[in-house]
Amino acid sequence: QVWLQESGPGLVRPSETLSLTCAVSGDSISSDYWWTWVRQPPGKGLEWIGEMFHRGTSNYNPSLKSRVSISVDKSRNQFSVNLNSVTAADTAVYYCAATSPSWQQLRYWGQGTLITVSS
Amino acid sequence: QTVVTQEPSLTVSPGGTVTLTCASSAGAVSSVYHPSWFQQKPGQAPRALIYNANNIYSWTPARFSASLLGDKAALTLSGAQPEDEAEYYCLLWCGGAWVFGGGTKVTVL
Numbered sequence: 311q312v313w314l315q316e317s318g319p320g321l322v323r324p325s326e327t328l329s330l331t332c333a334v335s336g337d338s339i340s341s342d343y344w345w346t347w348v349r350q351p352p353g354k355g356l357e358w359i360g361e362m363f364h365r366g367t368s369n370y371n372p373s374l375k376s377r378v379s380i381s382v383d384k385s386r387n388q389f390s391v392n393l394n395s396v397t398a399a400d401t402a403v404y405y406c407a408a409t410s411p412s413w414q415q416l417r418y419w420g421q422g423t424l425i426t427v428s429s
Numbered sequence: 430q431t432v433v434t435q436e437p438s439l440t441v442s443p444g445g446t447v448t449l450t451c452a453s454s455a456g457a458v459s460s461v462y463h464p465s466w467f468q469q470k471p472g473q474a475p476r477a478l479i480y481n482a483n484n485i486y487s488w489t490p491a492r493f494s495a496s497l498l499g500d501k502a503a504l505t506l507s508g509a510q511p512e513d514e515a516e517y518y519c520l521l522w523c524g525g526a527w528v529f530g531g532g533t534k535v536t537v538l
Contacts, residue, residue: 348475348529356467356475356518358527371526372430405474413481415465415520415527419474 312336312343314406314420322400322427328393332406332420339382340364344409345389346416347380349402357402359391361409396427431455431523435530440538441509449533450501451519457500462521464502466495469516469532478517479504509537 318330332345339345347359360370362380370378374393382389393400403424407416432454441447451464458464466479479485479495482502492508502519514537519530 355516355532356469356529358520358529361527369526413463413465414484414486415463415477415480416467416475417477417480417486419476422474 312408312418314408314418316404316406316420316423318404318423318425320423320425322396322425323429324397324427325395328396328400328425328427329390330404330406330423330425331388331390333386333388334408335387339384339387339389342411345380345382346407346409347391348405348407348416349400350405350422351399351402359393359404362389398427401425401427430526431521431528433519433521433523433528433530435517435519435533437531438534438536440536441506441513443509443511443537445509446505446507447509447535448498449504449506449517449519449535450498451503451521451530452501453521453523455523458497458502458521460497462502462523464495464497465520466493466502466504467518467520468513469518470514475518506535509535511537513537 313335315333344361346361362368403422405422406420408418410417434452467475469475
């Protein structure tokens with residue numbers, strides 16, 4: 311069992327960088343999971359942002375690839391996402407999630423954190 | 430980028446059966462898309478129901494099943510319960526990225 315908890319600023323100014331962290335408990339960040347970020351604008355559907363394997367391999371949503379990066383911090387057992395040049399369209403609930411081996415996509419989810427982009 | 434399409438909404442009677450589908454603009458959905466399904470209730474995080482086309486988790490109610498149906502992935506709910514009213518999302522591996530469908534709102538009425 312893996313537990314995930316997002317943390318972030320709540321409010322980000324337009325054109326700035328959104329930074330979120332996901333604390334992992336119940337297993338090591340160096341275990342064979344794909345650590346993933348997903349977002350959901352208010353009243354809309356889910357959008358996959360990207361994923362990273364602990365050894366450094368990553369995949370990103372092509373529509374966000376130029377603005378997003380995911381990293382893993384083994385010393386703190388957490389992973390993070392940075393999204394730069396944000397606009398109001400980036401306002402959403404951001405979820406961290408973990409994919410287990412054998413294609414168990416997004417088996418574990420955090421509770422989500424609302425990020426509002428506004429001046 | 431590939432577009433993944435689901436029915437926007439479906440209604441099922443209590444105890445009835447409903448099938449949700451998940452289509453890809455890139456062509457027929459096959460096992461290489463590794464389809465998975467998620468349930469989301471209002472105010473909650475999504476919950477994984479199905480992985481790799483037709484595999485269930487230990488917590489997935491037995492009334493849920495999934496398959497590849499024609500050129501789509503499908504999720505079938507047999508014996509719908511009031512607590513199954515939720516939004517359901519499929520997720521497909523589409524050439525280097527994962528893509529969610531737009532979601533299907535299932536009403537049990």
